[in-house]
Amino acid sequence: MATTTADLTPATGRSDWLTALGGELAGHVDEFVAARCAEQFGGRGEGALAVTALPEFVRGGKFLRPMFAYVGWCCGAPEDAAAVRAVAGLELLHCFALAQDDVMDASELRRGKPALHTQFARWHRERGWRGSSDRFGQSAAILSGDLFLVWSEQMLRESGLPAATLARGWPHYDAMRSELATGQLADLVNDARIRPSWESVLDVLRRKSGNYTVRRPLELGAALAGCDSRVSRALGEYGGLVGEAFQFRDDVLGVFGDPAVTGKPTGQDLRDRKASSVVALAITMADATLRRELRRLLDRDAVDDETVAALRDAIMASGAPDQLEKLIDSQVRRALDAIDGANLPARMTETLAALAARSTERVQ
Amino acid sequence: MATTTADLTPATGRSDWLTALGGELAGHVDEFVAARCAEQFGGRGEGALAVTALPEFVRGGKFLRPMFAYVGWCCGAPEDAAAVRAVAGLELLHCFALAQDDVMDASELRRGKPALHTQFARWHRERGWRGSSDRFGQSAAILSGDLFLVWSEQMLRESGLPAATLARGWPHYDAMRSELATGQLADLVNDARIRPSWESVLDVLRRKSGNYTVRRPLELGAALAGCDSRVSRALGEYGGLVGEAFQFRDDVLGVFGDPAVTGKPTGQDLRDRKASSVVALAITMADATLRRELRRLLDRDAVDDETVAALRDAIMASGAPDQLEKLIDSQVRRALDAIDGANLPARMTETLAALAARSTERVQ
Numbered sequence: 001m002a003t004t005t006a007d008l009t010p011a012t013g014r015s016d017w018l019t020a021l022g023g024e025l026a027g028h029v030d031e032f033v034a035a036r037c038a039e040q041f042g043g044r045g046e047g048a049l050a051v052t053a054l055p056e057f058v059r060g061g062k063f064l065r066p067m068f069a070y071v072g073w074c075c076g077a078p079e080d081a082a083a084v085r086a087v088a089g090l091e092l093l094h095c096f097a098l099a100q101d102d103v104m105d106a107s108e109l110r111r112g113k114p115a116l117h118t119q120f121a122r123w124h125r126e127r128g129w130r131g132s133s134d135r136f137g138q139s140a141a142i143l144s145g146d147l148f149l150v151w152s153e154q155m156l157r158e159s160g161l162p163a164a165t166l167a168r169g170w171p172h173y174d175a176m177r178s179e180l181a182t183g184q185l186a187d188l189v190n191d192a193r194i195r196p197s198w199e200s201v202l203d204v205l206r207r208k209s210g211n212y213t214v215r216r217p218l219e220l221g222a223a224l225a226g227c228d229s230r231v232s233r234a235l236g237e238y239g240g241l242v243g244e245a246f247q248f249r250d251d252v253l254g255v256f257g258d259p260a261v262t263g264k265p266t267g268q269d270l271r272d273r274k275a276s277s278v279v280a281l282a283i284t285m286a287d288a289t290l291r292r293e294l295r296r297l298l299d300r301d302a303v304d305d306e307t308v309a310a311l312r313d314a315i316m317a318s319g320a321p322d323q324l325e326k327l328i329d330s331q332v333r334r335a336l337d338a339i340d341g342a343n344l345p346a347r348m349t350e351t352l353a354a355l356a357a358r359s360t361e362r363v364q
Numbered sequence: 365m366a367t368t369t370a371d372l373t374p375a376t377g378r379s380d381w382l383t384a385l386g387g388e389l390a391g392h393v394d395e396f397v398a399a400r401c402a403e404q405f406g407g408r409g410e411g412a413l414a415v416t417a418l419p420e421f422v423r424g425g426k427f428l429r430p431m432f433a434y435v436g437w438c439c440g441a442p443e444d445a446a447a448v449r450a451v452a453g454l455e456l457l458h459c460f461a462l463a464q465d466d467v468m469d470a471s472e473l474r475r476g477k478p479a480l481h482t483q484f485a486r487w488h489r490e491r492g493w494r495g496s497s498d499r500f501g502q503s504a505a506i507l508s509g510d511l512f513l514v515w516s517e518q519m520l521r522e523s524g525l526p527a528a529t530l531a532r533g534w535p536h537y538d539a540m541r542s543e544l545a546t547g548q549l550a551d552l553v554n555d556a557r558i559r560p561s562w563e564s565v566l567d568v569l570r571r572k573s574g575n576y577t578v579r580r581p582l583e584l585g586a587a588l589a590g591c592d593s594r595v596s597r598a599l600g601e602y603g604g605l606v607g608e609a610f611q612f613r614d615d616v617l618g619v620f621g622d623p624a625v626t627g628k629p630t631g632q633d634l635r636d637r638k639a640s641s642v643v644a645l646a647i648t649m650a651d652a653t654l655r656r657e658l659r660r661l662l663d664r665d666a667v668d669d670e671t672v673a674a675l676r677d678a679i680m681a682s683g684a685p686d687q688l689e690k691l692i693d694s695q696v697r698r699a700l701d702a703i704d705g706a707n708l709p710a711r712m713t714e715t716l717a718a719l720a721a722r723s724t725e726r727v728q
Contacts, residue, residue, distance in 0.1 A: 189410035
């Protein structure tokens with residue numbers, strides 16, 4: 001179909017720019033990971049699965065974190081090929097988190113495909129090897145995650161950005177990596193607690209996804225570019241608000257999302273007994289009768305299909321999902337207000353609006 | 365007891381130097397980890413165990429890898445406080461490997477104390493939290509390992525060595541980190557195979573422990589110091605040989621070691637069905653009758669105390685332990701020959717002899 005002038009509104013323009021950026025980011029990561037895999041696994045029997053499974057795992061992503069980081073860069077410096085390569089490594093940091101989280105949560109599916117540990121377990125089983133296939137799969141996925149973690153940093157360091165430029169970014173990068181691990185530990189503790197409060201769930205959510213998905217990448221990009229403190233502050237505020245909203249959306253999808261869209265079974269977060277924001281808020285908002293019902297369902301030994309359905313009804317009745325939709329809307333509005341007065345390049349303001357929408361839309 | 369002049373032989377002198385170096389290295393790592401723990405866990409409930417358990421875990425080490433790296437440095441540059449800080453981070457790389465290996469091997473003990481995952485599991489259990497305590501412990505130990513991996517690199521980067529000096533070291537450091545993960549994957553595959561060959565065990569042993577314990581640290585230190593290629597080559601050769609001998613010793617201790625010395629139960633490697641060099645060599649050296657007996661014992665569903673005792677007898681009868689002792693001796697001799705003609709500073713030649721002995725001695 002021919003492009004008409006009507007298509008070339010600023011919004012389409014930004015979306016084209018993001019699409020092109022996404023393609024470039026994916027190309028860099030793909031090339032880097034393929035080279036590392038060939039180096040580490042090429043011709044070795046034990047690497048026969050890893051050499052194809054790892055690049056494929058990386059290719060499945062949306063590159064949201066590198067996009068935010070590159071927008072941060074563009075708020076303070078001209079477009080730069082080395083900067084694109086540098087931020088692309090953030091996708092590998094995300095792959096590290098996903099590969100290991102899926103082991104810890106015993107999630108069998110990732111983006112509608114078998115999780116990495118499931119693939120390795122199947123590989124072990126098919127070969128009739130000794131010992132537990134599940135255990136082997138878990139260990140191999142943990143090690144794959146370790147490699148992604150190492151490669152992420154290597155990609156940033158070898159991006160071609162000058163050492164002085166990188167030096168401005170390292171403190172942000174280190175904070176992001178450490179928070180990712182400590183945030184996941186906090187998450188595990190909250191999941192294990194009998195009844196975590198809305199406040200403690202919110203605290204973890206802020207530190208983990210909120211910071212790591214939006215705020216830290218933006219701040220990293222801005223720091224690398226040498227943005228002034230007013231711009232960095234505005235991006236940080238936007239990032240905190242959109243990051244939280246992103247996680248609220250993710251939590252709503254974890255309970256109510258369509259498996260065809262989420263790539264996970266219906267109500268996966270309920271089955272995993274995740275201390276998610278939507279559950280914690282439902283308990284907070286419910287009246288005494290509904291709260292008793294919620295707790296009775298949450299305390300069941302096994303969360304089967306019938307329990308999932310009953311929990312979804314009870315959570316809906318509490319009003320928590322509606323409340324979260326309002327929160328998402330208001331956080332995104334406040335985030336856009338925060339960058340409004342920061343004198344960002346006009347196209348970056350538009351791109352941040354598009355990314356806020358993309359991070360929090362109902363169908364992801 | 366007063367020191368007499370007789371004590372001040374060169375060997376004692378070197379040992380004093382190593383002891384002082386060990387103290388300095390331990391101090392740096394301790395300070396760094398305490399600061400990171402305070403930053404990440406201070407005042408947070410979910411970090412209440414980690415904030416003490418992680419520093420304690422780090423303190424238990426022998427700092428062998430940083431010592432080798434610093435000797436590599438001293439072969440090409442004067443002693444330097446920033447270089448000591450830089451190589452100290454290698455101990456955290458080792459902690460990363462230990463914390464995660466113990467999860468993968470389900471080892472309950474590390475240096476005679478509960479392994480990190482065992483400590484976290486107990487902590488979960490004592491609080492009466494929901495879900496599997498063992499699973500929680502494993503996840504928390506994996507995350508602790510991730511933090512050690514991140515901190516190791518951070519410590520090297522923040523050591524105070526100039527960027528140009530660091531730039532010479534990164535390729536070696538990256539190779540070491542990646543090999544550690546891919547070597548462990550190869551190890552898992554070998555453990556899972558019904559009967560790995562002596563050759564494939566030797567291949568993994570070379571890539572994993574051989575490289576990572578001695579050779580790569582030495583090469584890293586030498587690269588940071590800008591050693592000439594003749595020195596680097598000699599250190600690499602020494603490192604390959606001593607690294608292998610170190611692992612042979614470790615494998616012998618894993619089957620025959622005294623629990624009071626190894627900090628692990630008797631015959632732990634047999635219980636774990638590790639594809640270790642001593643088992644693979646025993647199968648290779650055994651005559652037909654003994655080989656049948658070895659395979660019968662190795663194929664048993666459970667390796668109990670009686671099986672461990674019978675396996676130890678059969679392995680001893682194969683002659684493999686004696687053969688490994690001869691290999692260890694000859695590798696150490698060849699390693700010392702390799703550095704003999706390299707014109708290293710005299711005290712470094714002596715220190716490398718002391719470290720070769722320390723890495724391969726019968727009681728570690």
